[in-house]
Amino acid sequence: MSLASEPAAQPSRKSKSSLSRWGSPALGLLLPLGLAVGWELAVRAGWSNGRLVPPPSVIYATFAELAKTGELQRHAAATLARVVSGFGIGVIVGTVLGAITGYSMLVRRFIDPSLQALRAIPSIAWVPLFILWLGIFEASKVTLIAVGVFFPVYLGVMAAVMSVDRKIVEVGRAFRLSGFKMVRRILLPAVLPAYITALRSGLGLGWMFVVAAEFMGASEGLGFLLVDGQQLGKPAQIVAAIVAFALIGKVTDWLIVGISTPFLRWEDRFKSPAAQD
Amino acid sequence: MLTLEHVGKTYSNGVHALADINFSVGPGEIVAIVGGSGCGKSTLLRAISGLDTPSTGRVVLDGEAVMQPHEKIGIIFQEPRLLPWLSVAGNVGFGLEDRPKAERDARVAEALTRVGLSDKAGVWPRELSGGQAQRVAIARALVPRPEVLLLDEPFSALDAFTRVDLQDHLLSLWADTKPTLILVTHDVDEAVVLADRIMVMKPRPGRIFDEIQADLPRPRDRQSSAFDRVRRHVMAALDRSLSRSGHNSNAETDPSGAALWW
Numbered sequence: 001m002s003l004a005s006e007p008a009a010q011p012s013r014k015s016k017s018s019l020s021r022w023g024s025p026a027l028g029l030l031l032p033l034g035l036a037v038g039w040e041l042a043v044r045a046g047w048s049n050g051r052l053v054p055p056p057s058v059i060y061a062t063f064a065e066l067a068k069t070g071e072l073q074r075h076a077a078a079t080l081a082r083v084v085s086g087f088g089i090g091v092i093v094g095t096v097l098g099a100i101t102g103y104s105m106l107v108r109r110f111i112d113p114s115l116q117a118l119r120a121i122p123s124i125a126w127v128p129l130f131i132l133w134l135g136i137f138e139a140s141k142v143t144l145i146a147v148g149v150f151f152p153v154y155l156g157v158m159a160a161v162m163s164v165d166r167k168i169v170e171v172g173r174a175f176r177l178s179g180f181k182m183v184r185r186i187l188l189p190a191v192l193p194a195y196i197t198a199l200r201s202g203l204g205l206g207w208m209f210v211v212a213a214e215f216m217g218a219s220e221g222l223g224f225l226l227v228d229g230q231q232l233g234k235p236a237q238i239v240a241a242i243v244a245f246a247l248i249g250k251v252t253d254w255l256i257v258g259i260s261t262p263f264l265r266w267e268d269r270f271k272s273p274a275a276q277d
Numbered sequence: 278m279l280t281l282e283h284v285g286k287t288y289s290n291g292v293h294a295l296a297d298i299n300f301s302v303g304p305g306e307i308v309a310i311v312g313g314s315g316c317g318k319s320t321l322l323r324a325i326s327g328l329d330t331p332s333t334g335r336v337v338l339d340g341e342a343v344m345q346p347h348e349k350i351g352i353i354f355q356e357p358r359l360l361p362w363l364s365v366a367g368n369v370g371f372g373l374e375d376r377p378k379a380e381r382d383a384r385v386a387e388a389l390t391r392v393g394l395s396d397k398a399g400v401w402p403r404e405l406s407g408g409q410a411q412r413v414a415i416a417r418a419l420v421p422r423p424e425v426l427l428l429d430e431p432f433s434a435l436d437a438f439t440r441v442d443l444q445d446h447l448l449s450l451w452a453d454t455k456p457t458l459i460l461v462t463h464d465v466d467e468a469v470v471l472a473d474r475i476m477v478m479k480p481r482p483g484r485i486f487d488e489i490q491a492d493l494p495r496p497r498d499r500q501s502s503a504f505d506r507v508r509r510h511v512m513a514a515l516d517r518s519l520s521r522s523g524h525n526s527n528a529e530t531d532p533s534g535a536a537l538w539w
Contacts, residue, residue: 167354167356167358168358168360170354170358171354171358171360171371173328173346174326174328174346174351174352175346175371175372176345176347176348185371185374189360189362190362192362263362265401266363266401266402266403267361268361268403
């Protein structure tokens with residue numbers, strides 16, 4: 001049975017590679033899990049009452065309670081709706097203006113300095129003005145989020161369009177592409193990787209600004225849960241809302257990555273996408 | 278028939294790149310353009326391709342002035358310039374977008390077989406070697422069946438073995454449909470191997486300095502004495518084109534400079 005040695009050699013190699021594949025995420029989980037378990041044990045052992053820093057079991061119970069009554073879903077849906085509309089508006093305006101300023105030097109010289117000046121203003125500073133202009137309800141919140149999303153998308157698209165390789169554009173010209181065909185067949189695929197990155201940073205800022213928007217007075221939303229938890233002295237509710245933010249934020253980011261990955265398989269990257277995430 | 282009539286080019290920054298260039302290239306003819314660095318040979322090729330327009334004169338293909346990239350004119354650049362988001366087959370078929378899919382697939386497959394890369398149809402350009410990528414670029418330019426194919430130092434970035442291999446390959450592809458080839462090169466051997474006629478350019482401003490017939494039988498033997506004779510002839514013309522004793526010379530005189538024409 002000399003053949004047996006070969007199949008026998010393969011599983012060991014396979015298990016080695018699966019070890020290195022799972023080894024690094026497991027290593028990353030060690031620290032937070034260790035801290036959580038340690039804190040839980042510390043509270044159980046009575047070394048701390050855990051009132052201001054609730055142990056994981058209490059957070060989980062609060063989370064489950066909020067989810068059971070439907071409170072969590074209601075607040076999460078309100079927050080998600082704000083982020084989605086603000087993100088949508090910010091992305092559309094940022095993409096259009098970024099593409100135009102990236103393409104036309106004249107327009108760039110005309111509007112980019114003003115936009116850069118506006119960008120220097122911390123966006124939260126707009127809040128009083130937005131409330132005066134748009135009232136205390138949804139419009140001012142969505143506007144604030146849209147402003148936050150706009151700048152990274154605008155900058156990313158402008159930089160991406162400006163840095164499209166002239167030589168690649170020339171290939172398009174040599175094949176007599178112009179106008180819409182040039183955009184669809186050359187410019188759009190060329191800027192896609194940078195565009196996805198811009199969308200992801202925009203989304204991150206969108207999640208940041210929704211909290212600020214909900215702090216300024218909201219009757220529902222995960223940000224309301226945070227304020228409510230602070231005012232009523234319920235730290236577990238605050239942490240539960242933070243966990244919900246983290247989960248939903250990560251899921252929306254995954255959505256962008258997941259939808260774009262099939263279009264970016266061609267990228268010649270230093271590290272493969274699988275190894276990066 | 279491709280004709281250049283008094284073609285000149287002055288860039289907006291005042292650089293006088295080309296002055297009064299006149300020549301004709303017949304169907305199926307292979308013309309090489311050689312010259313020192315900065316003599317305007319690439320500018321000339323870009324003017325023929327329609328990517329740049331001449332400031333004076335015009336380029337005429339079959340009685341029609343070329344003002345912008347033309348469907349009968351293909352171009353191969355110094356770098357492969359493949360589109361990284363398209364597979365090899367997608368790159369080769371790039372100029373056939375408006376054809377039915379069946380015809381496109383058949384022509385792409387045929388072209389890939391012809392350049393010896395049919396097994397690479399589905400891979401991304403990043404996975405190709407330099408020589409393979411340039412073969413894909415050649416296939417991409419040939420697949421729309423241009424009447425005129427322009428080559429801008431197409432093999433200069435490749436190693437010597439790959440270069441000789443691709444020169445032979447180009448000739449065999451040329452023999453399929455016999456398009457007009459206009460090749461810019463700074464490699465004299467390459468010019469003598471490929472061309473029927475060799476134009477030597479003189480710089481500042483770029484103009485045609487000499488025209489040398491290379492009517493050697495094909496396939497050409499790089500070691501033959503006839504080959505060597507043409508090569509010496511071209512070398513001598515190049516040296517003279519760069520001779521520092523010219524009437525407009527203000528450059529420093531360097532006794533060995535003539536041999537450093539590239």
